[in-house]
Amino acid sequence: MKFQIDVLGIFLKVVVRLNKVTFAPLVVSTLFILLTSLLAHCARRFVQKTVKEPFVKLLLEEAIAAAELCGCCFELIVVADNFGVATYAIFLFALTIWWSLNWGDATACPYTHVEDLIEGKGDIRKALLKTWAELTGGLLVFKYVQLYWALEISDTHKNKAFEDCSADLQVPVLYGAIVEGIATCLCRLASRSLSDLNPRYATAIDSFIGTSLVVAAFDYSGGYFNPVLATSLKAGCEGHTLMEHALVYWIGATAGSIISVYLYKLPSIQKYVRGTTEVNGDSIWADKED
Structure with missing residues (x-):
């Protein structure tokens, strides 16, 4: 927890300094996406080191992956609205590679569990639990995003948190x-x-x-x-x-x-x-x- 608070403090100092020198909304969005990915990576490592039961570990990893996916994509909406679909595509391309390399067995996507059921690789109870974990992570992450948007560090975040x-x-x-x-x-x-x-x-x-x-x-x-x-x-x-x-x-x-x-x-x-x-x-x- 202390590490995450320190990371957030450093992040805000960097953003504020950028704001004082030359305000760059795209840089602010980029830094937020990087912060979100870093926090998710730390949470994933923590779960891998502390949770021993494989299925519980996978459920937590699914929740983290879904939170990371949705948290980043909330900001990608800002990128697309303000800097165009081409810029959005570049960010998405890079993030998809990152997720593929770091999520392990997690997918953050319910229909992959349906595919497993069809192919006899899973059971319905586990599929439902994984979907529940993904929805939990995906829905809860908005509070984190909303907190950041409410700071209105960038003009692209003006009135964004509660619109x-x-x-x-x-x-x-x-x-x-x-x-x-x-x-x-x-x-x-x-x-x-x-x-x-x-x-x-x-x-x-x-x-x-x-x-x-x-x-x-x-x-x-x-x-x-x-x-x-x-x-x-x-x-x-x-x-x-x-x-x-x-x-x-x-x-x-x-x-x-x-x-x-x-x-x-x-x-x-x-x-x-x-x-x-x-x-x-x-x-x-x-x-x-x-």
Whole structure:
């Protein structure tokens, strides 16, 4: 706890000094994202060292990962609104790589547990508990974000802490669910393929594909592809009801994830994956000699 307070104190001193010299809202947002990632990393290390029971440890790691994901993405909304989608995409690309390298077995995403159920790798009790942990972390982190926004260190945070939020859904509900479902399906197919093919820079490739799909869906559904993330950031916002929110971001995304499980088992896709692994005809593959 003392370490975290010291880190927060140093962070605020850096931000205030920047504010006195030349105020840079993008730097303020960047430092907040870095602070959030650092605090989550410290919490994760603490849990790994002190909690012995594997499943309890995983639940805590899921909560931390969801809090980190949602905390960073709250600030990414500020980045997108003030500095454009291209800047937002650069931040998201880098963060996705960081999360892939640091979360371990945690996913911060409920539909991955549904996939495990379909493939016989988990049970429903554990899936529900992990989803509960993710929702808890994702919802509680807003108080932390709100505290920072209330400081109004940057002009981009003026009146941000207590303003009414608006939904990102810019198309009819059914179309939004289809967008979230198709994009989620493509993301999951890409991730599964990269996991089996194991190319060089697989993490960066996966991040690029995911970020590209998010940007493509940005002006339609917001491009969340994660029920917990969407709930933390947009549930209850003006523009759609909770039922419509659930249809788009929970049912739509989960349906896309489930479809990806069955699509990936199709002989044509499996033939491509096995053939690419054996032939190894591209220099990005891990075993290719350049």
